Amino acid sequence: MTRVTINGRQVQVEEGATLLEAARGAGVHIPTLCHHPTLPAHATCRMCLVEVAGARHPQPACRTTAQEGDVVDTDTDALQAFRRADAAWLLARHPDDCLRCEIDGACQLQTLVRENQWQDLWPELPGENAAPADDLFTDHTSPSIWRDLSKCIECGLCADVCGDAVQQQFIIGFAGRGGDRRPVTVFEEPLAETRCISCGQCTLICPVGALIEAPHWHDVLHTLDARRRVSVAQVAPATRIAISEEFGFGPGTVSTGRMINALRQLGFDYVFDTNFAADLTIMEEGSELLARLRAGAGLPLFTSCCPGWVNWVELNRPDLLPHLSTTKSPQQMHGAIAKRSGFARALGPDFAEGRAEPYVVSVMPCTAKKDEARRPGLSGDVDHVLTTRELARMIRARGIAFGALSEEGRFDSPLGESTGAAQIFGASGGVMEAMVRTASHLAGMVGALPLEWAALRGVRDGTKTAIIPGIGAVAVCNGIAAAQRLLEGEGWRKEFVAIEVMACVGGCLGGGGESKSMDPQILQKRAAAIYAVDAEAPRRRSYENGEVQALYAAELGAPNSPAAHRLLHTHYAGRGSRRALLMRFLDCVDRRDGAAAAELFQPDGCWSTASVAGDIEGADAIAAFINRALPPRRYGAAYKRHQMASAALTEDLTVLTPDGSRCRFELELAPGTGKGPSSARIARLTRIVL
Numbered sequence: 017m018t019r020v021t022i023n024g025r026q027v028q029v030e031e032g033a034t035l036l037e038a039a040r041g042a043g044v045h046i047p048t049l050c051h052h053p054t055l056p057a058h059a060t061c062r063m064c065l066v067e068v069a070g071a072r073h074p075q076p077a078c079r080t081t082a083q084e085g086d087v088v089d090t091d092t093d094a095l096q097a098f099r100r101a102d103a104a105w106l107l108a109r110h111p112d113d114c115l116r117c118e119i120d121g122a123c124q125l126q127t128l129v130r131e132n133q134w135q136d137l138w139p140e141l142p143g144e145n146a147a148p149a150d151d152l153f154t155d156h157t158s159p160s161i162w163r164d165l166s167k168c169i170e171c172g173l174c175a176d177v178c179g180d181a182v183q184q185q186f187i188i189g190f191a192g193r194g195g196d197r198r199p200v201t202v203f204e205e206p207l208a209e210t211r212c213i214s215c216g217q218c219t220l221i222c223p224v225g226a227l228i229e230a231p232h233w234h235d236v237l238h239t240l241d242a243r244r245r246v247s248v249a250q251v252a253p254a255t256r257i258a259i260s261e262e263f264g265f266g267p268g269t270v271s272t273g274r275m276i277n278a279l280r281q282l283g284f285d286y287v288f289d290t291n292f293a294a295d296l297t298i299m300e301e302g303s304e305l306l307a308r309l310r311a312g313a314g315l316p317l318f319t320s321c322c323p324g325w326v327n328w329v330e331l332n333r334p335d336l337l338p339h340l341s342t343t344k345s346p347q348q349m350h351g352a353i354a355k356r357s358g359f360a361r362a363l364g365p366d367f368a369e370g371r372a373e374p375y376v377v378s379v380m381p382c383t384a385k386k387d388e389a390r391r392p393g394l395s396g397d398v399d400h401v402l403t404t405r406e407l408a409r410m411i412r413a414r415g416i417a418f419g420a421l422s423e424e425g426r427f428d429s430p431l432g433e434s435t436g437a438a439q440i441f442g443a444s445g446g447v448m449e450a451m452v453r454t455a456s457h458l459a460g461m462v463g464a465l466p467l468e469w470a471a472l473r474g475v476r477d478g479t480k481t482a483i484i485p486g487i488g489a490v491a492v493c494n495g496i497a498a499a500q501r502l503l504e505g506e507g508w509r510k511e512f513v514a515i516e517v518m519a520c521v522g523g524c525l526g527g528g529g530e531s532k533s534m535d536p537q538i539l540q541k542r543a544a545a546i547y548a549v550d551a552e553a554p555r556r557r558s559y560e561n562g563e564v565q566a567l568y569a570a571e572l573g574a575p576n577s578p579a580a581h582r583l584l585h586t587h588y589a590g591r592g593s594r595r596a597l598l599m600r601f602l603d604c605v606d607r608r609d610g611a612a613a614a615e616l617f618q619p620d621g622c623w624s625t626a627s628v629a630g631d632i633e634g635a636d637a638i639a640a641f642i643n644r645a646l647p648p649r650r651y652g653a654a655y656k657r658h659q660m661a662s663a664a665l666t667e668d669l670t671v672l673t674p675d676g677s678r679c680r681f682e683l684e685l686a687p688g689t690g691k692g693p694s695s696a697r698i699a700r701l702t703r704i705v706l
Contacts, residue, residue: 050171124223157208216383216528240283254381254442262408276425291434293350298558303575323388324519334590351397370654381527392603403529436553444523445472488513495521610639
């Protein structure tokens with residue numbers, strides 16, 4: 017142990033601890049902006065400078081190691097004057113925009129200004145010291161993440177979390193020196209044109225409003241306020257724990273009932289549990305694994321419920337697409353069932369006859385779920401996705417006293433029942449553990465295997481493995497960097513029969529949309545809570561879910577049946593490929609969005625329809641044909657989509673049409689397009705009837 021004195025208080029700290037850790041151990045508060053306990057310290061903001069007896073200059077507490085006998089002062093007049101001057105420099109480059117800022121009330125810079133009454137510093141320095149024009153760049157191209165560099169304080173945390181320290185995607189880095197230093201994307205492209213996987217870890221770590229999730233909560237509130245539509249909320253397992261932290265509860269507090277009651281007060285007509293669909297996902301994915309094992313093909317099976325991971329595969333390793341489970345994520349399954357199953361038909365004649373559909377909102381711990389809800393073949397099943405942080409903003413905006421709400425709230429039926437297996441979906445390893453519980457049952461090993469697999473749990477290890485009797489070796493990749501390391505070689509192809517990948521360390525509990533925390537043990541505390549919920553559940557295997565059993569009996573038949581595939585499965589394509597472009601076009605056709613379809617063509621592009629409409633020349637004519645000539649879109653069970661004929665043949669352009677017939681497409685790209693993942697344009701699209 018090392019003994020130091022902080023502001024006259026003696027404290028003992030572990031050897032190697034920093035002065036910042038020593039100060040906190042003594043109960044002394046030192047302001048910081050660029051520090052996060054899980055990332056390397058760079059001492060960029062200089063707010064944490066302290067005076068150490070014997071040192072010639074103030075030292076950054078966040079990266080200075082405490083030495084035996086150190087005497088430290090944190091609040092001298094000189095230090096406070098420096099912090100005020102430092103803040104003046106930051107605020108001269110920062111917009112006085114708090115009232116309009118998305119994270120108003122949750123910004124570390126704003127908190128620092130308020131605590132020290134530095135509001136007067138905004139106009140103190142002359143305007144020529146404001147940020148250069150390039151730093152005023154805003155980027156709203158991504159469906160998941162918004163950037164506003166006018167609010168950036170150059171702390172470097174986004175570059176750390178996107179780079180070597182955590183995700184190892186290197187989409188965001190720093191360019192320039194001194195006053196010109198700023199975070200940029202690869203080649204300074206808009207996020208949508210980079211290989212960003214939308215994991216949102218940059219938004220989770222950003223101390224100000226420079227990086228935020230694309231905000232949907234305003235639109236949701238407007239729709240709920242109007243009361244014109246039947247509204248449905250579905251909530252993920254990780255959200256019911258992290259939402260507690262937003263309202264002062266300790267990390268690991270489960271607030272399922274309070275969250276349900278808050279959603280009802282916000283105006284939702286039905287509140288369902290995404291865990292219902294998690295159990296359904298396991299039924300489909302477990303059956304798919306067994307089918308591949310019996311066929312000896314398509315192994316190992318990769319889980320597909322994490323959209324950040326799916327994005328990574330489509331962007332970087334399309335050769336892996338045949339290994340991805342075709343099972344939709346629980347969010348998208350739940351949306352499809354809520355809109356196109358017996359639940360929707362029971363809402364009234366307009367819903368039963370395809371003239372209306374419920375308004376579906378999901379509450380997720382994940383920013384990539386916003387991206388997923390717009391994917392071809394999935395778009396429209398979930399109208400809006402809220403992060404945990406956004407739900408907290410909605411609750412505060414409506415003045416709901418979350419802490420005073422009853423914890424006795426219950427989910428609605430028939431899409432609200434779940435088992436313990438669904439609860440652990442939120443933790444890294446939880447999907448694999450849940451799948452093992454059901455796959456062993458489906459394989460005839462009823463009760464032969466343990467319920468809990470400790471080897472698949474934990475938030476520290478990058479890759480966790482286990483041998484499942486009767487099934488084989490499985491692996492869990494805890495974070496996208498761990499998956500990249502595993503896939504560098506070829507051994508995984510023969511070693512494992514199934515691999516779970518979660519893009520965020522800790523799984524959904526560490527998702528980019530979760531509550532921000534400076535607690536270095538936050539993932540462990542959240543995980544302990546979610547496993548406790550599982551341990552206390554009366555039913556802990558997905559096949560024991562009575563409402564899931566009823567859905568199969570009434571509408572789906574059996575797992576992996578044709579009816580289940582139509583509603584619960586999807587297809588993939590390498591980004592920028594012809595298949596991806598075709599899937600986007602067909603999705604626009606299905607939704608009757610002529611304007612979006614036209615954007616996929618070059619202005620003089622041609623669609624050869626192989627129908628009485630013949631060849632349609634020009635993007636504007638294509639848009640008009642989709643909007644006016646095609647039959648109006650139907651809703652609910654009457655809404656039918658085009659589907660790719662093969663999931664495994666990822667370059668195949670054969671399609672199953674909504675009426676059940678088959679056709680094939682030939683697609684010619686416009687010259688000079690396709691430099692970015694979404695920038696390719698169609699010169700000619702030809703439909704061939706089979």
